[in-house]
Amino acid sequence: MKSIVAVSRDVAFTSMLERLFGEKHKVIIFSSLNLALDYIYNSIPDILLVDFVQANPSAATVVSDLKSDSIFGQVSVIGVFGQDQEMPHNTVLPIDDYLRCPPDERELEARIELCIGRSDRVVETNPLTRLPGNITILKQIQHRLETSVIFAMAWIDIDYFKPFNDKYGFARGDEVLKMLGRLVLNTVRQKQPQGSFVGHIGGDDFVFIVNHEIMEEVAQDIIDNFRSIIPTFYDSEDRARGCIESVDREGTHRTFPIMGLSIGMTHNSQRQFKHYGEMAETASEMKKFAKMCGGGCFKTDKRVV
Amino acid sequence: MDIQALRLQIERIDTLPTVPSVLKKLLKVIENPKVSLNEIGSFITSDPVLTSRVLKLVNSPVYGFPGRISSVSQALILLGMNVVRGLLLGVSVFEVMQKSMIGLWEHSIGTAITARIIAQQKGIPEPEEVSVAALLHDIGKVVLSLKFPDEYAGVIADAEKKGTFIFEAEKNHFSVNHAEAGGWIAQKWNFPRSLVEVIEYHHKPSLSKTMVVQSSIVHLADILVRAKGFGYAGDNFVPALNPAALQILNISEAELSGIVLEMDSALSHADDFLMQDD
Ligand SMILES: [Fe+2]
Numbered sequence A: 001m002k003s004i005v006a007v008s009r010d011v012a013f014t015s016m017l018e019r020l021f022g023e024k025h026k027v028i029i030f031s032s033l034n035l036a037l038d039y040i041y042n043s044i045p046d047i048l049l050v051d052f053v054q055a056n057p058s059a060a061t062v063v064s065d066l067k068s069d070s071i072f073g074q075v076s077v078i079g080v081f082g083q084d085q086e087m088p089h090n091t092v093l094p095i096d097d098y099l100r101c102p103p104d105e106r107e108l109e110a111r112i113e114l115c116i117g118r119s120d121r122v123v124e125t126n127p128l129t130r131l132p133g134n135i136t137i138l139k140q141i142q143h144r145l146e147t148s149v150i151f152a153m154a155w156i157d158i159d160y161f162k163p164f165n166d167k168y169g170f171a172r173g174d175e176v177l178k179m180l181g182r183l184v185l186n187t188v189r190q191k192q193p194q195g196s197f198v199g200h201i202g203g204d205d206f207v208f209i210v211n212h213e214i215m216e217e218v219a220q221d222i223i224d225n226f227r228s229i230i231p232t233f234y235d236s237e238d239r240a241r242g243c244i245e246s247v248d249r250e251g252t253h254r255t256f257p258i259m260g261l262s263i264g265m266t267h268n269s270q271r272q273f274k275h276y277g278e279m280a281e282t283a284s285e286m287k288k289f290a291k292m293c294g295g296g297c298f299k300t301d302k303r304v305v
Numbered sequence B: 001m002d003i004q005a006l007r008l009q010i011e012r013i014d015t016l017p018t019v020p021s022v023l024k025k026l027l028k029v030i031e032n033p034k035v036s037l038n039e040i041g042s043f044i045t046s047d048p049v050l051t052s053r054v055l056k057l058v059n060s061p062v063y064g065f066p067g068r069i070s071s072v073s074q075a076l077i078l079l080g081m082n083v084v085r086g087l088l089l090g091v092s093v094f095e096v097m098q099k100s101m102i103g104l105w106e107h108s109i110g111t112a113i114t115a116r117i118i119a120q121q122k123g124i125p126e127p128e129e130v131s132v133a134a135l136l137h138d139i140g141k142v143v144l145s146l147k148f149p150d151e152y153a154g155v156i157a158d159a160e161k162k163g164t165f166i167f168e169a170e171k172n173h174f175s176v177n178h179a180e181a182g183g184w185i186a187q188k189w190n191f192p193r194s195l196v197e198v199i200e201y202h203h204k205p206s207l208s209k210t211m212v213v214q215s216s217i218v219h220l221a222d223i224l225v226r227a228k229g230f231g232y233a234g235d236n237f238v239p240a241l242n243p244a245a246l247q248i249l250n251i252s253e254a255e256l257s258g259i260v261l262e263m264d265s266a267l268s269h270a271d272d273f274l275m276q277d278d
């Protein structure tokens, strides 16, 4: 189920949309773009249809602003134009597809489905790991919460990543992040090929979603795999010594162990989460809890609410 | 041909073919939908070409951590099952099969098994890395015979006629031997420095800069496997053990006979890997 926002005063057109897609997707109609914006910002629809036949002159600017924003740029915008209406150049009005009004039913259906397919493939990704980023993570979790799927969310964080970065530099730190991205993705997919998800929040924070029955198994696998691979990212002397010398937050020299992973997990099989933020915060809390055991372990939220 | 031109030619090699018996088994392995990463892994580590293919991919700049991964099991975790399957689907075999190739494959597997035994005996921290290096140590022979099949056949005939070792005849003909050629390709494919060095120095381990112990282990394993008559490395007699290698490893007679004993049983299990048809 996708959400489609349509902005149009053409009743024939909007009722056609509701008839064709109302059952399969969520269709929300607005009479003007400005009225729609609040909804768009809060819910990030999958598709935005904008009727430019009788639209007010600022509509093009609003669409263009929307598309230039890193968060909303991923919304697919379909422009609707009259048969003889001139279409503004893509630099003025950056849209993903267009339709001529009144549209042929089959064509309208095909265009929308193609747009949905495209946006499903093109997700915003972290440039380093090419894993989906925050918006997709939010959507993945929100969608599961809304459709009452029982699942576990895990938050991964690297122990002693900062001293490693300080000692070896960002380039080597980035290598570790790229490696971790692959490692988590493959370990999760191997345990659960369908319905799982891996995202990169940013820095050394990663998220994965799996069925709650296997979450601890997956977390342990990820921790073990990381432990076996990470030594090759150190220089051989440090690897042999089992630690590095670096400077801590207070500026004093001390030794830091080889990096490990801390994983915090929560799930909705025994408690309810209303929204993404609540669940993410719990997972992050559990991760901090996991950190206290000295690294290389996971902690699971056992509260019943 | 001057050395630079030769090196360029060798570096242009993208993939190496394997031997037909391996391909037959390979198809069975990847067509099995229930095959586990572990099973695929142990299959890959019994073939120098499949191993080099996996290491080349995982160390390529595309993944973003070139020169880091020297273990097949780690490579499989990072590449994932789908990528590995796809990678293995593209494996080809030598068009014209030289009879010595099967022998070289057995020699490589035997050396890998023996090197692991020595590494464990000596308490080396990463025995798997040493055994991968041993599996790949003669990859230069594959490279040279793929790129220059007729000339390489000539080199083998020449060595036989004059009673010299292959690596000497190679040097006479190409002005480099297979150890150097193998080092070039390993470097070109972004293999970790540790692997490159062992491949390059397996005939003169004491010259290795940072991998002197590992190179000595592979050197010793190479000689022991030949002495056992397991596989065929191209020479009809066994080259002398580099005395420095024994010193570096500090191996006593008793330890050595223990290693040889362990080899016997380990190699008898590996024996039928290439020969057996199913
Ligand atoms: Fe050799």
Ligand SMILES: [Fe+2]
Pocket: B107, B111, B137, B138, B222, B233
């Ligand atoms: Fe050899």
